[in-house]
Amino acid sequence: MQQFLGPVRAPGRIGVRYVEVRPTKASYEVYVHTVEDVGHERFFDLDEFPPFDADEDEEKFGRLVATADDASTALAAAEKDTGAVRGRWVNESMVQDEYGDFVRAGRPTDQSPDGHPWPSRAAGN
Numbered sequence: 383m384q385q386f387l388g389p390v391r392a393p394g395r396i397g398v399r400y401v402e403v404r405p406t407k408a409s410y411e412v413y414v415h416t417v418e419d420v421g422h423e424r425f426f427d428l429d430e431f432p433p434f435d436a437d438e439d440e441e442k443f444g445r446l447v448a449t450a451d452d453a454s455t456a457l458a459a460a461e462k463d464t465g466a467v468r469g470r471w472v473n474e475s476m477v478q479d480e481y482g483d484f485v486r487a488g489r490p491t492d493q494s495p496d497g498h499p500w501p502s503r504a505a506g507n
Contacts, residue, residue, distance in 0.1 A: 383457065383471045386480035387464060388500030389491055390416055390434065397434035398484070400477050401464045402444070403456045410456035413444035414464055421485055426478040465501045 387399040396419045404411045417431035448459035460466045472480065480494075487495035494500055 383453075384474055384477040385460075385466045385471050385501065386477050386484065386494075387414075387466065388484070388494065389419065389489060391491075392434075395434070396489075398428070398431075398481065399464075400428060400481075401447075401460050401466050402474075402477075403453065403460055403471075405453070410450045410453055411446055412448040412450070412456055412460040412463065414447055415444045419489070421481060423485060426482040426485070428478055428481055467498075467501045470498075470501065 383403045385401050387401060390397045390399055397416055398419050399414060399416045402413045402415065404413065415428070416434040417428055418434050420431050421428075447463045448456065450456035450459055457466075457468070457471065461468060483495045484490070492499075
């Protein structure tokens with residue numbers, strides 16, 4: 383499961399964040415991805431975007447923020463640690479569609495295209 387968390391900014395750069403809950407053989411892992419916002423009207427594949435922090439090793443893409451024994455505990459940890467919102471989770475790769483909506487809406491900084499505050503902002507992150 384994944385969730386688009388909205389834009390991030392640094393001097394002279396813009397990026398976007400999303401959170402992912404991945405099943406492993408024995409547990410569930412929660413990763414936050416922060417990538418450069420290099421997309422456009424026909425390029426939404428966040429997996430192809432370069433890391434926002436150029437100093438990060440590409441093999442370490444994504445930051446592990448939690449591990450849990452079951453999916454519901456992993457979702458709760460993701461919500462607590464990243465500001466993700468219950469009810470806004472999407473299936474893997476559907477986060478690309480959410481990013482596409484963000485691009486088509488003009489990359490709003492204060493709220494998502496559907497009018498809700500960005501999840502990371504709602505949690506004060």
